[in-house]
Amino acid sequence: MILLVEDNRDDEELTLRALRKNNIQNEIVIARDGVEALDLLFATGAHASHEPIVPQVILLDLKLPKVDGLEVLRRLRANQGTRLVPVVILTSSNEEEDRLQGYDLGANSYVRKPVDFNQFFEAARQLGLYWLVLNEPVPQCRKS
């Protein structure tokens, strides 16, 4: 399962398109803001009735309504259950400060979304290949 945290519908559509076109068949859960992402992961708020989701990788935008991406990351890393979930920051900006903080808070990767869709497509292909196929997940992250 992939958790895509993205508030921009265009970007959501394009990301899904790029992933689908690359034949990535995994379930893709979408959270449209930081709160929703945290509710999904911790089974709180609107998602309190469900089990917490355990994604293989989280694609996390930084600039989000309500709770921003870095804060989401901070809370993930502070929680024992989500401490080791792979998080790829996928964002428009390449501000040094963002990169520094992202890595500092324990992001596994930082990818900038290119304007050129062909490049974006290529980035999505490589991300899927890497995190869903090549990368061996942390044992504790396996669904218990």
Place this chain on the structure above:
Amino acid sequence: VNASTSGFDISPNARRLGPSSIFCAAGALLAVAGLMVWRIFPTPHEYMPHGFCYLWDRKLIWLHATSDLLIFLSYLSIPITLVYFARLRRDLPFNWMFLCFGTFIISCGFTHAMEVWTLWHASYWLSGILKAITAFTSVITAVLLMRLVPLALALPNPKTLRNEVNQRKRAESKFRDLLEAVPDAIAVVDREGRIVLINAQTEKLFGYEREELVGQEIEILVPGRYRSRHPGHRAAFFEEPRLRPMGRGLELYGLHKDGREFPVEISLSPLQTDEGFFVCSSIRDVSERKRVQLALKFSEERFSSAFEHAAIGKALVTSGGRCFKVNRALCDLVGYSSEELLAKTFNDITFPEDIDADRSLVDRLLAGEIPSFHIEKRFVHRDKHLVYGLLSVSLVRDELSQEFYFVSQIQDITERKFVEEKINDLNNELSRRNSELSAINKELESFSYSVSHDLRAPLRAIHGFSQALVEDAQDKLGPQEKEHLSRVRAAAVRMGQLIDDLLALARTSRRELTREDVDLSRLADEVVSQLRTSDPDRNLRVDIAKGLAANGDKHLFRVLLENLLGNAWKFTSKRLDGQIEFGSQQHSEGERVYYIRDNGAGFDMKYAGKLFGAFQRLHDANEFPGTGVGLASVQRIVHRHGGRIWAESVVGQGTTFYFTLDPAQDNLQPSESSLDSAVNRPPMAIDAAQTVLTATEKQGGGQK
């Protein structure tokens, strides 16, 4: 026989004749007397010799005869001894008395001799005459002796004399000691001007031995130019002898044996003695005193001059606050003449509000708790404007009068106050602007952040959905539509590039400088190898000088080299024999100028002014891609390091960029040598545009 040759008047002769001659004289006297008696009184024989009276008892006769003879001999010897003594001790008083005694004793002696004679011969007349003579001399002697007794009694006895002598010796010794102990040189001079007595100080002062001076005229000690007049002065003193200083009101000088003159002070006093009238001069060397006086005078003049001509206002103020000495600078400070100022108290010129400002300090000063104090005070100028002064006050006690006074110094700090206020205003303004700038910077930062995140997303949508359209509706679109959609996509990419470059430019300004020593050669190597990786088809020759270094921000230096080397890389792309060179020149002024040279397209120097402007391009984007931000970033980086940047170029031959990174030299213009070398070399092209940052980013993106 001349009786006058003998008799009483023996004393003058006795001085020259021995005792035997006195004997002879006495004998002669007796002989004469005997003869006279013999003649005048012929001895009748009717008297019996004296022996009859003794009944010619031989023993009795001989007893008398022997005794009388012995008495005679003894009496004869006594006067001889007396005369001998008198002759040797002519100093004794009443010398003539010894003569009387001598005569009387001799006469006695002869009467005893006559006694022996009359034992056998009845010369009683002669004997009687002899006795008469003896009687006469005895009576005279007795009378004289009686008259002498009171005089003799008045004579001091030997012990008294000895005491007196000792006393005199002591007195004389005291006098000598006193003379030597006197700190002044003493010279006693007689009426003729001859030195009779000096002390050791005189020897020392004038450099003579005592023997060299005693007996000489006192003028030996007087310098030549005064010598002729001196005897006149000397005579005048003897006319009116009294204790007085010599040459009152004149400078007196002594003459040393070695010819050197020295200032002296001389006191003269008359000295009346048994031996006559003398003048005692007491001479004091006043060289040291003169020197001290001179030094004091200089010191006073110096102080006076320092006081009067000091650049800051000075005043000596009595404890009552009245100025009794002011200097020029103080007069200028408050606009009064010194006469006007001396008529005022210190408070008169002080701004009323400030009069009490230093009261507690003055109290502490007077109590001796502090040696001085400094305070800022305002003073009122004659034309009523305020003068700001830095007042320094110290207390001085006059040793002579035991009074104290203040030494006040006032430095005019009006100008400083004015400047201080101005600086204060400027500082306030500066900090106001600073906080404004900070606010603007903060806004700019969030603006940047927002641009970075939000502006690119729509572009991505434009590009992505155009692409989706082409892919999904391929059959429905004609070549014309496909071409249009491809233009939309290109514009979106280009806009994304512009946004990135703009953000990079903003970052070069925003970023805080972290200075360190940076190895530029190594940095350039890294940049070039990045360029080679991203563009592996190009085979350029790149020469990077070894050991290029500078102090500055490493990250910004990298951006600078990425842009400049990236430009050179880009503008040599049309040549097969492309060359890039990075080096530096040490200029005579000590300035280090770095240069990056290529043999690429070059540009027309006519447009050099536009070179570093943001979004300014000198080449067609189709020919050489770029946004026109790179060189603007480069210039900003160079300026932030305090350096300069300029370029030389010839179209079709190449471009050289020169830059310095040393703030100390930033006022210098490019020197001749750099211009020459630029002109002689194949000049180069410039694009004010394309940044390597973009290239590396693309490359980075490709790797992901």
